[in-house]
Amino acid sequence: MISYLARRLVQAVPVFLGVTFVVFLLMYLTPGDPVELYMGQAGIVSQEEMARIRHEFGLDRPFLEQYGRFLWGIARGDLGRSIVHRRPVAELIGERIPATLELSLFAALIALLVAIPAGVVAAVRRYSLLDNVGTLLSLVGVSMPGFWLGLILIIFFSVTMRVLPVAGRMAYGTGLEPQTGFLLLDALLQGNGRAALDVLRHLAMPALAMSAGMMAMTMRITRSSLSETIGQDYVRTARAKGVPEGRVVVRHALRNALLPVVTAVALNLGALLGGNMVVETVFAWPGLGQRVVDAVKTRDFPLVQGCVLVYALTYVVLNLAADLSYAFLNPRISHGKEG
Amino acid sequence: MNHRKMQCLAMVLVAALSVLGLAQEAKTLVVGIEADALTLDPGNFRHRETETILRNMFDGLVTRTPDGRIVPELAASWERLSDTEWVFYLRDGVTWHDGAPFTADDVVFTVERTVKEGRISGMTSPRKGLLDPVIDAVAMGPLAVKLITSVPFAALPSFLPHTLIVPKHYIEAVGDERFAANPIGTGPFRFVRWDKGQQVVMERYAAYYGGSTDIPPVGPALVDRVIFRVLPETSTRIAALRAGDIHIATRIPVDLIPEIEADVNLTVMSVRGTRSAFLEMNVNQSPFDDVRVRRAISYAIDVDLIIEFILNGLATPIPTIMSPDSPFYAPLTPYGYDPEKAKALLSAAGYGAGFTVTIDTQPHFRDVALVIAEMLRDVGIDAKVQEWDWGILQGELLAGRRMMHLGDWGNSTLEPNDIMIPKLVTRERGNFSGYSSRVLEGLIDLAERVTVDPEVRRVAYQIAQQVIYDDAPMAFLWVAQESYGVSRKVVGWEPSPDSRINLHDVDLAN
Numbered sequence: 001m002i003s004y005l006a007r008r009l010v011q012a013v014p015v016f017l018g019v020t021f022v023v024f025l026l027m028y029l030t031p032g033d034p035v036e037l038y039m040g041q042a043g044i045v046s047q048e049e050m051a052r053i054r055h056e057f058g059l060d061r062p063f064l065e066q067y068g069r070f071l072w073g074i075a076r077g078d079l080g081r082s083i084v085h086r087r088p089v090a091e092l093i094g095e096r097i098p099a100t101l102e103l104s105l106f107a108a109l110i111a112l113l114v115a116i117p118a119g120v121v122a123a124v125r126r127y128s129l130l131d132n133v134g135t136l137l138s139l140v141g142v143s144m145p146g147f148w149l150g151l152i153l154i155i156f157f158s159v160t161m162r163v164l165p166v167a168g169r170m171a172y173g174t175g176l177e178p179q180t181g182f183l184l185l186d187a188l189l190q191g192n193g194r195a196a197l198d199v200l201r202h203l204a205m206p207a208l209a210m211s212a213g214m215m216a217m218t219m220r221i222t223r224s225s226l227s228e229t230i231g232q233d234y235v236r237t238a239r240a241k242g243v244p245e246g247r248v249v250v251r252h253a254l255r256n257a258l259l260p261v262v263t264a265v266a267l268n269l270g271a272l273l274g275g276n277m278v279v280e281t282v283f284a285w286p287g288l289g290q291r292v293v294d295a296v297k298t299r300d301f302p303l304v305q306g307c308v309l310v311y312a313l314t315y316v317v318l319n320l321a322a323d324l325s326y327a328f329l330n331p332r333i334s335h336g337k338e339g
Numbered sequence: 340m341n342h343r344k345m346q347c348l349a350m351v352l353v354a355a356l357s358v359l360g361l362a363q364e365a366k367t368l369v370v371g372i373e374a375d376a377l378t379l380d381p382g383n384f385r386h387r388e389t390e391t392i393l394r395n396m397f398d399g400l401v402t403r404t405p406d407g408r409i410v411p412e413l414a415a416s417w418e419r420l421s422d423t424e425w426v427f428y429l430r431d432g433v434t435w436h437d438g439a440p441f442t443a444d445d446v447v448f449t450v451e452r453t454v455k456e457g458r459i460s461g462m463t464s465p466r467k468g469l470l471d472p473v474i475d476a477v478a479m480g481p482l483a484v485k486l487i488t489s490v491p492f493a494a495l496p497s498f499l500p501h502t503l504i505v506p507k508h509y510i511e512a513v514g515d516e517r518f519a520a521n522p523i524g525t526g527p528f529r530f531v532r533w534d535k536g537q538q539v540v541m542e543r544y545a546a547y548y549g550g551s552t553d554i555p556p557v558g559p560a561l562v563d564r565v566i567f568r569v570l571p572e573t574s575t576r577i578a579a580l581r582a583g584d585i586h587i588a589t590r591i592p593v594d595l596i597p598e599i600e601a602d603v604n605l606t607v608m609s610v611r612g613t614r615s616a617f618l619e620m621n622v623n624q625s626p627f628d629d630v631r632v633r634r635a636i637s638y639a640i641d642v643d644l645i646i647e648f649i650l651n652g653l654a655t656p657i658p659t660i661m662s663p664d665s666p667f668y669a670p671l672t673p674y675g676y677d678p679e680k681a682k683a684l685l686s687a688a689g690y691g692a693g694f695t696v697t698i699d700t701q702p703h704f705r706d707v708a709l710v711i712a713e714m715l716r717d718v719g720i721d722a723k724v725q726e727w728d729w730g731i732l733q734g735e736l737l738a739g740r741r742m743m744h745l746g747d748w749g750n751s752t753l754e755p756n757d758i759m760i761p762k763l764v765t766r767e768r769g770n771f772s773g774y775s776s777r778v779l780e781g782l783i784d785l786a787e788r789v790t791v792d793p794e795v796r797r798v799a800y801q802i803a804q805q806v807i808y809d810d811a812p813m814a815f816l817w818v819a820q821e822s823y824g825v826s827r828k829v830v831g832w833e834p835s836p837d838s839r840i841n842l843h844d845v846d847l848a849n
Contacts, residue, residue, distance in 0.1 A: 032730025036737075036768060038465070039385055042614070042749025044760045045468045045768060056462055085377050086384070086462065087519075095535050151574055158582045166579040167570055168537050172367075178534065284570045286375075286536020299730050 005320075012316045019312045020074075020305065024067050027301050034059065034083045034299040057083050057302070070305060079309070080302035084295075089306035092291065097310070098181030099169060100287035103280075104272035106203055107210035112265070115215045119222025123257075124249060126227060134219060141216030150209040150282035157205060164201055167284035174198045206283040210276050214268045221264050226257040258329055266322035270315045366563040366847055368829070370840055371570040371585035375536050380519035381503035382452050382464045387838060390501070391589075392539050392567045394839050396436075397503035397524035400427050400446065401496055402551050405610075405835050407664050407753060409496045410553035413441065413504055413525060422491035422791050429482040433548045435506045436523040436530070443478035448507035450476035450486065460515045469501050493791040497752045500837075527560040527843040539567045550843050561831070561846040580605060580824045586847065587832070587840065588824035593651045599824040606827055609653055609820040610834040615660050615758065616747040617813035618698070618711065619772040623739060627772075631688040633811040637674035638681035639718045640711055640814055649706055654817035659804045660762060662818045664836060665753040667797065669804035673815065681718045693719035699736070700745040702726050708745045736771035744771050747819075751837040755800045756787050763807060774812035779803055 035053045039045045054060045058069060073080055079089035118138075122131040157164040170176055170183055176195035179186050184203070187196035229235065230253050238252045239245070277289035288307065295303035326333045374388040381393050400414040411417070414427040433441040452458045454470050472488040473495070479485050488495065504525065510518045522530050527550060528541035542564045549557035568585055570576040576588040577595060581602055591599065591607060599605045620627035620636065627633055646654045655663060658671035685691060696715070700708045705726055712722035722743075727735075735741050748769055750758035761769035764780055786799040823834050832845040 030730070031734040032728075033734065036733055037730055039768070040387075040749070041747065041769065042751065043469070043757055044471070046471065047768070049468045050768070052456075052463060053465065084386075086465070087378070099536070151578070154575065154578045158584075159578050162582060166582050166584050167575050168568060170534070170537070172532075172538065172540050172566055281572045282575055284537070284568075284572070284575060286534075286569070290536075290571065297728075297730065 008320050008323075015316060016309070016312055020070070020309060021067065023308045024070065024305060025063075027299070027304055028063050028066075030299070032299045034301060037298050038084055053083075057081070059301070070302075074309070079306040082295075082300050082303045084298050084300045084303070089302050092303060093288065093306050093310055095181065096286060096288045096291050098183075099285060100273060100280075100289065102182050102184065103203065103206055103210060103276075103285060103287060104269065106207040107272060108214065108265070108269055110207055111211040111215035111218055114211075115218035116222050116261070119219040119261075120226060120249065120254060122219070122223040123226035123230060131223075134223075138216035138219045141212045142220075144212060145278070146209050146212065146276060147278045147282055149212055150205065150279055153205045153209060154282070164205055167202075167282075169199065169202050169285065170195070171198050171202075206279055206285050209282070210272065210279045214265075214272065217268065218261060218265060221261050222257065225260050226253055229253045229257040255329055259326060262322055262325050262329065266318045270318045273314050273318075366561075367566060368562045368564070368587075368842060368845060368847055369566045369568055369585040370842070371576040371579050371588040372567050372840075373569075373571050373573075373576070373590050375569040376533070376539055376567075378519045379522045379530065379533060379539075380459070380515065381505055381522075381524075382449070382466060383459050383515075383519065385465045391838065391840050393503060393524075394526070395528045395565060395842050396522065396526040396530055396541055397505070398526050398550070399500050399503050400429075401499045402554070403500045403835070403837060404551075404554055405833050407836055408553070409500065410551050412551045413446075417496070419791070420485070423488045425486045425488075425495060426479065427484050427486065429484065430548060431482060433525055434546055435509065435525055436544055437506075437509065438546070439506070439508055441504070441506075441525050442481045443484040444481075445504055445507045446484040447476040447478050448510070449502065449504045450484075452505065452510075453502060466502070469498055490788040491791045492787065493793070493796055494752070494754045494756060494787070497754045498757075501751075528565050531564075537569055541565050547843075554844065556844055560843050562842065565842050577824060580826065583826070586826040586829050589838075589840070591822040591824050593649075593653060593822070596651065596822060604827055606825050607822050608825050608832075608834050609822040610836055611655060611662070611664060611818055612821040612838065613662055613664070613751045613753060613818070613836050614747040614749045615657060615662060615818055616654075616745075616816040617660065618816065619736075619744040619746070619813045621739060621742045621771075621773055622810075622812050623773040624742065626688065626690050626694050627742065629688045630809075630811060631684045632690060633814075634674065635681040635684035635688070635718065636715070636720075637811055637814040638677045638684065639720070640714050640816070641676035642673065642816055643676065645707060645710055646817055649710060650817070650819060653820035653822065655820075656817050657815050659807045659815055660748075660758055660813070661755060661804060662750065662753060664818075665750075665755065667753075667755045667800040667804075669801045669808075671804065671808050674811075678714075678718050685718065685720075691719070693721060695721040695723075696742050697723045697725050698743045698745050699725050699727055699732055699741050701729055701732070704745050711745065737768070739773050741771075746771075753836075755803065756783055759783055759803065759807075763812065772812040774810070776806060776810060779806050782806070 035050045058066055081087065082089055082092055085092055118134050122134045125131055154166055158166040165171060174192065174195040176183065176187055176192055177190065183199045184196060187199055235248060235253050238248050277293045280287045280289045292304065292307040295307060372388055372391065376389040376392045377384045377386050378389065379393065381397050398412050400412060401409050402412040404410055413430055413433060415430045417425055417427045419425050429443060435441060450473060453464045454467055454473055456463045458464065472490050472492040473486055474489050475487045477485045506523055509523055527544060527547045529544040531540040531542050533539050543560045543562065545559055547559045570579055573592060573595065577598060579585045580588045596607050599607050618636065620633050622628055642656045646652060646656065656673050658673045659669065661668045698708045698712055708724040712724050715722040736744055748758055748762055760783060761767045763770060763774050765775040782799045782803040786796040790796060821834065821838060828848045830846040830848050835841065
């Protein structure tokens with residue numbers, strides 16, 4: 001098991017190198033000068049001033065030297081300094097990760113809590129009214145743009161009903177002092193129930209908007225995977241042995257049926273963790289998605305590079321976690337032991 | 340649980356949620372702004388929203404009134420000692436938010452931090468260019484400071500509102516990084532907290548000296564607390580305004596104004612901005628290397644019609660690149676809509692059969708571009724529209740590879756050099772038409788580097804505008820208004836042409 005983990009981590013190194021090189025090259029080749037863009041479409045800026053800024057950020061050096069400096073920086077744990085924010089990239093990414101994690105995990109939790117039971121019901125009662133309604137709703141969920149769903153939620157819950165705040169992560173005045181950046185955790189650690197409720201009120205709509213797609217897809221996959229498993233011989237055998245139906249479905253069929261679900265959820269979670277730029281923008285959620293889109297628009301090379309590195313890391317970790325969970329779900333799969 | 344119990348529980352839950360939402364104290368003014376501050380260090384950014392936020396915690400030597408006049412703020416008065424030396428006499432009794440007195444040393448420190456290299460965490464201030472000919476500052480006693488410029492720079496006071504004064508004693512004690520996260524200023528509000536990406540919170544500074552005597556009322560701010568809440572999406576900003584979460588929403592596009600006006604609790608306030616819009620032509624390639632063709636384009640565009648029907652009347656036509664609010668504005672008569680004259684000029688230039696051209700623009704100008712393309716087709720020019728990502732288009736334009744560009748350029752100082760140099764001087768960074776005129780450049784040089792005589796400068800810029808008008812490297816369009824959604828509870832606020840939101844004089848009605 002440990003040697004398997006070590007092997008996978010070693011394999012990740014060339015993946016990182018490859019990803020950073022390709023992105024570095026793409027950004028280098030993309031038209032658009034970060035310094036010109038930074039100065040905006042207003043006012044006088046001398047050529048000397050722009051040249052000085054390019055020099056300060058090393059943008060006047062040859063491509064390979066820039067890339068080499070970037071790698072050398074990573075080796076020393078330094079991701080460089082953002083051209084637009086003029087602050088360290090690690091800080092700019094670090095302050096956005098908790099918001100994105102908190103929202104994605106909440107969205108995933110909502111999605112799974114609804115989707116897996118719904119998928120099971122749909123599979124067990126195939127072609128029933130429940131199944132048809134579930135299928136219809138999941139189609140709506142998959143096809144509804146997060147942007148639109150978000151605005152509908154805001155108009156209903158905030159403008160009409162006035163029960164939830166329109167946007168943001170917290171109100172001012174609850175006495176919450178962010179420490180870990182995971183605001184719900186902070187509120188609980190500080191024993192501040194009022195702040196915890198406030199954070200949940202802010203989380204509700206964006207998490208729901210973000211979970212819709214994942215919920216619908218997970219439900220579809222659970223349904224189809226379980227339908228298939230339920231028809232297998234070993235399930236029939238279990239039933240023949242007199243195992244109660246609920247136990248047959250949950251213990252025998254569902255556990256095996258979850259393999260494709262786990263893969264899909266891991267990939268989906270990877271996308272969620274990247275930050276959903278659309279939902280983040282609508283709900284003014286200060287996550288990684290907004291940051292990376294802004295960074296690309298302004299050609300803030302160091303910041304884009306840093307974000308890409310974080311994304312690559314997230315996917316490698318999630319894929320590894322999914323692979324490891326297969327062994328748990330299906331005893332026939334094992335890591336590190338000779339078959 | 341029976342039905343009744345469920346109902347009760349639901350009501351209690353809703354009540355609890357609502358009370359929590361309303362639990363903020365009175366007199367907190369909330370502004371919904373489209374982007375967060377990049378930093379809270381007034382010396383280390385080039386970003387409109389950052390300046391809007393910081394302006395409420397920091398003051399400058401001078402400021403600008405809502406109608407565009409430059410008036411004293413931290414300075415009580417100023418005088419010019421020579422062509423390159425200015426003395427600013429500072430107000431007495433001004434304190435920093437930590438109680439320390441404000442002195443000439445702070446001004447010297449601020450100027451040197453801005454114009455000298457490597458002064459902010461080892462890097463040079465990106466605002467150096469905003470003070471450019473200023474090379475040094477010298478204290479002449481505790482309440483007087485001399486600014487020295489490398490060339491005569493008559494427009495200095497117009498550029499100074501953008502330089503906010505920072506505390507020498509505090510920055511020297513805590514360093515640049517800590518200052519940027521936890522600043523103190525001399526402004527009407529003191530910093531409380533910055534939840535990055537979400538909000539900047541500030542509270543009234545009770546010992547505020549009162550601000551500019553030219554902008555009444557003078558005294559501490561009227562509201563207790565101000566929150567700038569970051570809401571990047573326009574629809575969300577409007578929803579937050581309608582829900583009562585915020586009191587002022589910035590950047591309301593013309594097509595969403597009716598949604599705000601339909602709400603009895605809200606109003607829309609507009610002010611003429613400082614961005615000049617134009618259709619630039621590549622003067623170095625045919626057909627636009629012929630001035631007759633360029634003038635024909637100006638005659639072919641019905642500017643008034645576009646303003647009326649696309650911009651809902653919220654724009655003012657301009658004859659050249661200067662805004663009518665600039666003291667240097669030359670009141671020339673715009674070319675005007677005359678398609679027959681346009682056709683005649685095209686024929687005379689040998690393009691009677693028309694030609695094909697693409698109007699390059701950014702998505703927010705699409706509607707206008709499509710209408711202009713239609714108008715050009717009416718005079719026989721086959722015009723198409725292409726939308727671009729600005730990062731890519733900017734490079735293409737600077738390389739002279741495009742023919743026609745619809746865009747705009749900001750001129751918040753309203754000084755001619757601030758827009759004529761980048762847009763119309765040879766190889767400058769915003770000169771997308773590739774225009775080059777020795778006459779124009781000579782006139783700008785005369786006004787900015789040779790003389791400080793107001794009358795000579797005025798005349799030089801009048802002639803400069805006539806030159807631009809005749810050469811027509813662009814078809815000049817308008818200066819658009821900028822609109823804000825405002826709660827009717829807000830008292831005493833008016834939008835400012837340079838898009839700053841000064842909340843010192845603003846109050847909230849109950």
